[in-house]
Amino acid sequence: MTGRDLESRYRRLLAVYPWEHRRRYEDEMLGVLLEDALPGQRQPGIGDTVNLVVAGLRARLGWTARGLTDRAWSDAAAVTGLLAALTLVAVNGHAVISNIPPAPGPEHYPFGGDGIGALDWLPLGTWAVVCLALLAGLRRPAIVLVWAALLTDIALLPSQYGSNPIPAVSGLWQLVLGLVAAVAVTVRAPRRRALALLGTRRLLTIVLALATVDAVFLINRLASDSIGANGSVFYVFHLHDNKVPRRNLELTSGSDAQVMFYLAFLAAAVLALLAALTTMDGPVRRRIAVLLAPVVALVVLVEQTFDGWAVSNMNMGHPIYLVAAQWAALAAVPLLTLVIALLLLTRREHTLRMVALGRTADRNQPTP
Structure with missing residues (x-):
């Protein structure tokens, strides 16, 4: 009974190794460990435990690193780079919209901007050019522009944080999204690979969905000259945005029906965007989710x-x-999320491989 207990505990330690490694070497390793065990030993020694855990993690990282070189990862990086750039175009477009000053009236719109300056257009124009370069297959200019935009945001962050820490912290997700875009664009991929994977129809759906979101807020801003008169309705939606002094996404209207009309367009845009992404090839879609998981974790x-x-x-x-x-916490949570997402992806795809092997074996089994 003692030998079985020790064997069971060693097997639990060997679970640190990736499945492919265990399939080849687990029995051999287990035999060596049991042979070296002392008479009556019931627990793995501290030295064996540390060695197995460290070596297992090293092996698992090695298998993961080799997996990152497969075609699905480069495809996912190509699509993620373009998606991140398009998202940042929409975000910076909203920043420009938010700086439109309110029309004069007896009761001014409370969150009106101070006016649009030349610097407000620079981030929007930079990410728009990045998108055009990626779609045109001009990978090197896109890489230069993405990293230049990212490094500029990083350089400006200390001064923004020193003067007003709220928008600087609430806008960190944009910085992480820019980092994801920069790394993804830098990964080597065939020319126009993102366009080939998305397809013209899916790409147009994504672009129109993001444009619709900005259009709704632009129309609302231009139509909302005042608030408070005639029982107007005021809605505030929180959104992290480091380009706007307040961390709010706002819709105003004089009637519930008009606000619901705005919300219907926003909901339709979000659903269209999700539908376009969820219809992509499974391996690429799952890897895109892994790459974007740190951004979502930081927002939450x-x-x-x-x-x-x-x-x-x-x-x-x-x-x-x-x-x-x-x-x-701000630094650790996105990194930890990325590691967990990678492990979950590995487990998910291992399960899918096992299911596929089982189905193949069932099909090849001779009929009695």
Whole structure:
């Protein structure tokens, strides 16, 4: 019974290794470990435990790194780079819209911008050119522009954070999305690979969906001259945006029906965008989700845990800066999310391979 307990515990330790490694070497390794065990030993020794865990993690990372070189990853990187660039065009387009000043009236629109300056157009124009370069197959100019835009945002972040930490922190997701775009665009891929994978119809759906979102807020901004008169309805939707002084996405209207009309267009745009992405090839779609997972995790983290800090900043009359633990969380959560997403992807695709092998074996089994 003691030998079986020890064998079972060693097998649990060997589970750290990737499945492919265990399939080839698990029995041999287990035999060596049991042969070297002391008489009556029931627990793996500390030295064996540490060696197995470290070697298993190293092997697992090695298998993962080799998996990252397959064609599905380069395809996913090509599509993700274009999607991230298109998203940043829409985000910076909303920033320009938000800076449109309100029309004069007895009661001004409360979140009106201070006017559009030349610098407001620069990020929008940069990411638009990146998208055009990727679609045209001009990979090198796209790489230069993406990294230049990312490094510029990184260089400006300390001054933005020093003057107003709320938009700087709430807009970190855009910085991470820019990093994802830069890394994805840098991955070697055939010319116009993203366009070939998406197809003209799916690409047009994505572009029109993002354009519709900006168009809804542009129309609403131009139509919302005042608020408060005649019982007008005021809605505020939170959105992290470091280009706008406030962390809000707002729709205003004088009637519920008009607001519902706006929301219907927004919902249709989101559904069209999701439909375009979910109809892509499975391996590429899953890898795109892995690459974008850190961005989503950062948005959720800031939205769910930093609201109290943001409210304190607005009410105290002076900036309240993040402490070291908060910065550590902002850095660690996206990285940890990426690692977990990679492990889940590996497990998912291993399950799919096993199912496919089982179906193949069933088809090849002779009929009795």
